[in-house]
Amino acid sequence: MSKINENFLNLQESYLFSTVAKKVAKYTEENPDKKVIKLGIGDVTRPIVPACIEAMHKAVDEIGTEEGFKGYGPEQGYEFLRNAIVENDYKTRGIEIKPDEIFVSDGAKCDCGNIVDIFAKENKVAITDPVYPVYLDTNVMSGRSGKYNKETDTYENIVYLPVTAENNFKPELPKEKVDLIYLCFPNNPTGTVLTKEDLKVWVDYAKENNSIILYDSAYERFITEKEIPHSIYEVEGAKDVAIEFKSYSKTAGFTGVRCAYVVIPKTVKGYTNTGEAVELNKLWNRRTCTKFNGVSYIVQRAAEATYTEEGQKQIQENINYYMNNAKIIKQGLEEAGFTVYGGVNSPYVWLKVPEGITSWEFFDKLLEEVNVVGTPGSGFGPHGEGYFRLTAFGTKENTEKAIERIKNWKNG
């Protein structure tokens, strides 16, 4: 008899964005005349920039020749891309990362999800609350959580670190000792950021407790305020305790193209049961070689092209476009009388739903009464209740329309 991994039965019925998509599909099927605007899942709408398209065309032509053909590439990514990452994403910020500390992949979602493979089941995991659901779900799947408690909407054995308006969206250090700490800044879903000083507290904690910080900085390119760190390695000591996840999905519109990378400095160590230190880089490399055959050459050439002068200019234009949407959303909602967070260093705007209704009730009302889709805060965790997320990744036209509809509705 084949036995299943019963941890899967401990998961909530459906992944948050699938639930949202299902609800929207049902509504549009029943109301075919309604023009629904989707500002729910953070999926980009701007086309891939010309510098990347040209690089892909060139790569396609190349692999069609005897000399240029490519079979399996290095599992960890081609040297040209790893070098470009070192030079452009790290050296320019005064951070020294070596090419063999970088692993190119097909997405930060997969990386954040797969990283659990190299950690023992008994590690105590801390997540911020609300949180990008992948960190929690993948730990539930791999048996690192206890049972789900419907009353509190939490799992046993997971440490939840609230990030709400009450603590200015800055997670406090856990009261009990934790081993793996997921941090995502600029934050998804709240759109808020931490300063270097804020992050230093976490790095110091991790050093003191031999913990590892899993730092998701998929949205760093959207930071507009100078003093906000783009990488956790800007913080002294982080290279001993942090793994960093980066992605081209939002930076360069690669949600469909697929490319990202993980940084695991060789100085980051985990421990055996007998207390022996082991380089996590080695374990991840071993895992990568076994389970992955690399990102396609064509896509890696496109990622490399994001670092050319033209590429940088073009992707920045798209980022400015989205950040202008963020401004439209933030200002419009404020004018309508909502309390709003995020949207300054992030493409996500996090708003407080009106008193007396839940995040899901607000979702339904917005969908049914003004045909705008967002993401209910409680879908990201219990402390997301009472909040709602809108993304700036829509088109400008749709963003303006959606905000106009919300304004008229709220004030009508």
Ligand code: MLT
């Ligand atoms: C989101 O909407 O939170 C993101 O698009 C999801 C993702 O990046 O996987």
